[in-house]
Amino acid sequence: KNEVEQSPQNLTAQEGEFITINCSYSVGISALHWLQQHPGGGIVSLFMLSSGKKKHGRLIATINIQEKHSSLHITASHPRDSAVYICAVRSDDMRFGAGTRLTVKP
């Protein structure tokens, strides 16, 4: 069993929909990262959080340390949000989820 599990693996939405991607982990962590990978491969960091909630534009990330769970929300989704979203946790080192492939259709 992976230490970092993401769901769903694939997600298709219509433009404007509210999106939620979930991440559960089984190890003690010092921080959790949400990453975005666009077609072509480049990865950018969206959030790094260790408690509570962070917001950046239409993106919101939350974490519940007791439940070992984090969610990434996208409000008013847009086709340009189509990407793979990766959850990563820092324990002794970085552990990555397999990613959620999001497709937003116009």
Add this chain to the structure above:
Amino acid sequence: DVKVTQSSRYLVKRTGEKVFLECVQDMDHENMFWYRQDPGLGLRLIYFSYDVKMKEKGDIPEGYSVSREKKERFSLILESASTNQTSMYLCASSLFKTGDNEQFFGPGTRLTVL
């Protein structure tokens, strides 16, 4: 802005060839990492380095070696490429060795071994 560059975006090699993947970062970061990314498996750490000439094995070092002769450059070497090394290879760097800090990723090299 931190910039992490990789020598090739796409690479096709034959079984048995020696393959070099180069990564350069321009922000004087201490740590550098090589990952491979395969569908359904996520990113897996091959090797990392926290200083010049220092290297540590990650989760899947078999079949790979690395070199860090200069702080800004971290090379991944496939001594004798095999078809099961066909993958996307991602390099990353981060500022400090200890504590949690953000990793900055390169654009990736998609390697195909025929």
